[in-house]
Amino acid sequence: MELWLKITGVFVVVVVLASSFYFINAYMSNDSPENIVVGVELNDHSAAFWVALDKGYFDEVGLKIDYKTFSTGLELAVALSRGEFDLTLACIGPVLVMYSRGVPVKLVAMTHLNGYALVSWRNISSVYELSNAKVSATGPGSPTWLFAMMVRDRYGLNFTWTKMPPYIAVNALLSHQIDAAFIPEHYATLAVKLGAYGVLTSRDLWANMPGSGVFATDKLLREHPEIVAKFLYAINKAVEFIKAHPHEAAVIVAKHLATSSDIMVESMKYLDYTLKINKTALKEYSELLLRYGAIDHEINLDDFIYTRILSDLGIKG
DSSP states (O other): OHHHHHHHHHHHHHHHHHHHHHHHHHHHOOOSOEEEEEEEESSGGGHHHHHHHHHTHHHHTTEEEEEEEESSHHHHHHHHHTTSOSEEEEEHHHHHHHHHTTOOEEEEEEEEEOOEEEEESSOOSOGGGGTTEEEEEOOTTSHHHHHHHHHHHHHTOOEEEEEOOHHHHHHHHHTTSSSEEEEETTHHHHHHHTTOEEEEEHHHHOTTOEEEEEEEEHHHHHHOHHHHHHHHHHHHHHHHHHHHOHHHHHHHHHHHHTSOHHHHHHHGGGOEEOOOOOHHHHHHHHHHHHHTTSSSSOOOHHHHBOOHHHHHTTOOO
């Protein structure tokens, strides 16, 4: 009996490995280069993309990458809804909003958790000192907006709101036009390096707050799943590089974002890079978007999340 169980166990492992190799070979078998336009946020939330691009990981799998950059996830999500590209790295919230409005897109992998902060130009001792403060965030549905809502409710604060993209918010903060800003990395670390003060990070309120993901249109998944698979293979290789060589990865990202490597080394510590999709966390995220009015109905996450390719490639995150 014991011998039979061992033999059965070995057989199962062999079958699983063989299946994985089959899918990898099936996805990667196209030798001709494939062109793809990718939407990317211009920050270190897209660090895996910048590393994959710099290290030649896309070239290795036969992908020719063109990309468009956006300063916020909201801008990127709108461009996605207009059909400007079929594949993108973007923050979860804005794409969930577009999905709720009928944009045919799927989340095929995460890229990171966390990476959002509350920064003040004053060196305050308590977040309560920001009651009735003038603060900035990007628009409803964005992660910084959601983080702001969470801070407001957790601490019972009132804010005077102004909507700004992060690069403008940093300037407004340092010139004291606003009291505080809810901004993503790497802008939060940049602001602190320039003289502002960090008050809270998203980890302080939600240890594993979903950050950004890789999204593919239904059309691309239906017609060219091999492109998505190749892209995820390269992105996963980049995430592994970031984890193994954080300083070198930060230098690469800094080069692509035209900023200091010291800022990037510090900034990337506030993000947890992973491809793993946590459905429970995404459910909480979508429920918060509904509670705060960014979407007007519940989202069926089983239709929004597509994990087949991650599973086929044996990527655990």
